[in-house]
Amino acid sequence: MYLYVKAIHIIFVVSWMAGLFYGVRLFIYHTEAQDKPEVERNVLTAEYVRIEKRLFNIIATPAMILTLLAGITMVYFDTTLMRANWLIVKLCFVAGLVAYHLKCQSIMEDMRHGKYKWTSFQLRLWNEVATIFLFAIAFLAVLKSAVDWLYGMAGLIAFAAIIMSAVKIYKNYRVKKGIK
Template sequence: MYQYVLAIHIIFVVCWMAGLFYMVRLFIYHTEAQAKPEPARTILSEQFEVMEKKLWWIIATPSMYLVIAAGATMLYLVPAWLKAPWLHVKLLFVLGLVVYHFICQSKMKQMAKGVFKWTSVQLRLWNELATIILFAVVFIVVLKNAVNWIFGVIGIILFSLILMSAVKIYKYFREKK
């Protein structure tokens, strides 16, 4: 039974992450559409709102709840996992991802009301946070107690700096055109 629940857990982690990654890309395009002249701005904004709502309520949010349900089921089936220190760290990152999810939901609602507080560059950096959390969770789960926390933290910080630099370089070349 555990293997089936684990498979469901992994499948919906992939779906949830895909939803989060694509949602923030839609936010970026939605934000950039605000610089377009009318009627393009209105047409694009209406289309992005439809895409965002469908992605959010049909894929991202149900996937998040299924990930949590499958994870809770695995802990019910193997309660000994609760004694493993690596699991506590993983759950902390998952909690962070749930908070990230609801912040994205708040952004979606703001944009639907015509409120655009973040620039497309800020949204690109925001998108990298989910990537960093994903990397951290995968390494924690795969390496478990073999994780050397000092090297792990240094690695995540370096990876974050590389991602942020890539965003800045992309912005530079994009503005250069």
């Protein structure tokens, strides 16, 4: 039974991450739509509000809940997991990902009410935070080593720096080419 629950856990992790990645991408487009002429802006804004709400209410949030429930069920079936240091570290990253998800919902609510506190560039950087959480969680789950997590953190920081640099380089490229 444990392996079936583990498979369900993986499936919903993938769904949750897809929802988060796509959701923040929609936030970027939603923010950029505010620079369009009024008629186009109004149509796009209404559509983005509708899509974002559906994405979070129908896919991302249920997938998050089912991911967490499947994870708890896995621990229920194998209580020795709670003594594994790597799992404690992983759960800290999972808590961070849940906080990330909740912040995304807050950003979505603000935008729905016409409050655009983030630039599209800031949202592009924010989108990469989920990638960093994903890498940390996946490596901990696969390697099952809290001892090596210090090396992993160093690698994660380097990875984050590379991703953030890539976003900055892409922004400069877009500005140079006049791409919105």
